[in-house]
Amino acid sequence: MKKRVVVVGTILASALLFAACGRDSSSRGSNDKIQVTGQANDHQYQGVIQNGRYKTAKARGVDLSQDSGNQLNLKSFEDGMTALSQQQFSPKSYVFQEGQYLTKKTVTKWLGRKSKDNPNGLNPADNGQKDANKRNPMYVQQIGEQDYMKQDGNKLTLRGMTIGIGMNQKDYYEKEQYGPTFTTNIPTSTMEAKGREAAQTVLARVRKLPGVGNDVPILIGMYKQAPNDSLVGGVFYEYAVSYHGTDLGDWKQTDFQNVVFPATANHSVPNSNDEQSFENFKNKIQNFFPNLAGVTAQARYKGKQIQGMKVTITTQFYSETEITHFSQYVAQAAKTYLPAQIPIDITVNGANGQTQSVITRPADGGKFTAQVLNSY
Structure with a gap:
């Protein structure tokens, strides 16, 4: 190597x-x-x-x-x-x-x-x-x-x-x-x-x-x-x-650990409520926008308390208006379903791996902000 x-x-x-x-x-x-x-x-x-x-x-x-x-x-x-x-x-x-x-x-x-x-x-x-x-x-x-x-x-x-x-x-x-x-x-x-x-x-x-x-x-x-x-x-x-x-x-x-959502056989989740919250979020956006290739997340825990989450969404969108509306909807769904009072970073990537938008919320549990990245 x-x-x-x-x-x-x-x-x-x-x-x-x-x-x-x-x-x-x-x-x-x-x-x-x-x-x-x-x-x-x-x-x-x-x-x-x-x-x-x-x-x-x-x-x-x-x-x-x-x-x-x-x-x-x-x-x-x-x-x-x-x-x-x-x-x-x-x-x-x-x-x-x-x-x-x-x-x-x-x-x-x-x-x-x-x-x-x-x-x-x-x-x-x-x-x-x-x-x-x-x-x-x-x-x-x-x-x-x-x-x-x-x-x-x-x-x-x-x-x-x-x-x-x-x-x-x-x-x-x-x-x-x-x-x-x-x-x-x-x-x-x-x-x-x-x-x-x-x-x-x-x-x-x-x-x-x-x-x-x-x-x-x-x-x-x-x-x-x-x-x-x-x-x-x-x-x-x-x-x-x-x-x-x-x-x-x-x-x-x-007492730190990182876990992946959806959970796998090799990665259990310290708090099942967090796993259910992510599943609800994932189902919500997949039902509304069918052109999604995958929704995954990495969460950091201290003991059983979640400290932060990074979500990755892979899409097959092509127009900027689709990406803009999708990002707005993701921000709303994240506020409703994902754990509160923790920093959350959501990255929306195209099928080619290029980042299309970023949705973030600070550690104090404030508002989600979405930034669509222009392709030009």
Whole structure:
């Protein structure tokens, strides 16, 4: 299995309403103009804008990506990091900034195998074995960083950080280039042990980065990658917070899980009422508009409580008026049937995979808004 490096970044800024401006203490004396965005609601972070542009992550896009991997993992990883961060760094008190301390070069090296040329690799050295049960698998799959700032007068100062570390349950590989794909299964106990080792190493390295220091709270979340054939992305399974130095504190379980609607034999639903709500929604729009190829959803749970839902609808519409009227009807049906007081994103795709419209509702359970995307 060919593996490549790709970079992870999450854009969390809401509408670009410039609420304040000042200098970023992490800019180390530069004269860059820093602004923060306004909040659409209390559940979203304000973001950082530098010289009129959104401040992107320095390691934007990097993970140890596999060509035929589960693309849902990246989105679930980013969403999960934010969900963990909201528990530690309240959106009411902190400003979100894309990771500025881990560079693309650094993360790329950390995600590699340990070798003479790459002594900082978090994955074990290649032992030359090709057998699935004898080779050293790649345990660490991706690393992400989010910075949390406090506004002190006209300055933004780093006051918290979240580091996400993605771990493999299965490592896909090829015995020869362009050959068939094989799989090394990694036991849960091994994955967790290797993950905690990696977390301790990463913490020690991050503390040494210029501008971080020993007293900035650092949350480290451990993420379990979903297998390539999974219908949902992975989840964060545990986290710990370091308040000083390299002391990581106690590990806490998250109780997060992702499920797919309609439910399958391999994915049960924690709350049957949510499943029935989705079925009612699905039946309503399928009865009204027969040209639908499919309606599916991914929901994120904490325990038995649903936290959010992403719905995908595949259509066979051709005219813009059909898409417009359908999107309006979907927004009405979603308000009536889907769970209340959670963020919901509904994407309407054509048979060719092109997005035709997007219907969204924020976390505070406000109104659904529909945006039809013009084809010209």
